[in-house]
Amino acid sequence: MNIKEYADRDMLAIDVANALAGDLEAALLHHDTVSLAVPGGTTPGPVFDGLCAADLEWDRVCVLPTDERCVPGDHERSNERLIRDRLLTNRASVAQYIPLFVAGHEPEAVLPEIESLITPILPLSVLVLGMGEDMHTASLFPGMEGLSAALDSHAPTLAVARTDVQPEARITLTAPVLEGALSKHLVIFGEAKRNAFGRATSLPPEEAPIAAVLSGMSVHWAE
Numbered sequence: 001m002n003i004k005e006y007a008d009r010d011m012l013a014i015d016v017a018n019a020l021a022g023d024l025e026a027a028l029l030h031h032d033t034v035s036l037a038v039p040g041g042t043t044p045g046p047v048f049d050g051l052c053a054a055d056l057e058w059d060r061v062c063v064l065p066t067d068e069r070c071v072p073g074d075h076e077r078s079n080e081r082l083i084r085d086r087l088l089t090n091r092a093s094v095a096q097y098i099p100l101f102v103a104g105h106e107p108e109a110v111l112p113e114i115e116s117l118i119t120p121i122l123p124l125s126v127l128v129l130g131m132g133e134d135m136h137t138a139s140l141f142p143g144m145e146g147l148s149a150a151l152d153s154h155a156p157t158l159a160v161a162r163t164d165v166q167p168e169a170r171i172t173l174t175a176p177v178l179e180g181a182l183s184k185h186l187v188i189f190g191e192a193k194r195n196a197f198g199r200a201t202s203l204p205p206e207e208a209p210i211a212a213v214l215s216g217m218s219v220h221w222a223e
Ligand SMILES: O=C1O[C@H](COP(=O)(O)O)[C@@H](O)[C@H](O)[C@H]1O
Pocket: 038, 039, 040, 041, 042, 043, 044, 066, 067, 068, 069, 079, 129, 130, 131, 132, 133, 137, 138, 139
């Protein structure tokens, strides 16, 4: 794991977008199709704004979210909405996309179907993660029911996350899928997350889920 600090968020976004484009280009040299898993939330938009313009064979890139909130794809809390608006545009508009949320079904009922789409693209070629101040990553939340199973090295590809602190159920990639990515980047902004990340490195994953996925991770931080 290494931590890179940036002068500001704009510099971080440019540098991370370039790093991701480089990682994807390298992966495309060796594989017909490569996979890119990205977070939602408030952090990755500026990185997506740069990455979507990268000169890559995007029609050979399969994008998926690290986790999804079970809301319609046009809802303001939908991670898919952010990804479609800010990443799957410009040159990246021809990338394939695997949604984690299927409207009209309980999340548990659609896991096998979605897993069957994800299995062929594993291990993930490139992974971008975010992290909350509570040290959750993707939708692996401290204290959530089923966390131990989702952290287990033999966990299935996906898990359903239901917590008291979030307004909706979620579907998330599990720890072994995230940990197994070939190229891994964590993007965090602000002093509170920097401090939380520091605490996470000495806590067990049950208390700090981000700690389960840090091997080989490039951590990018700006105030
Ligand atoms: O709920 C979520 O939280 C994390 C962190 O989000 P942020 O807004 O603090 O950047 C995010 O990585 C994840 O994809 C999202 O569903």
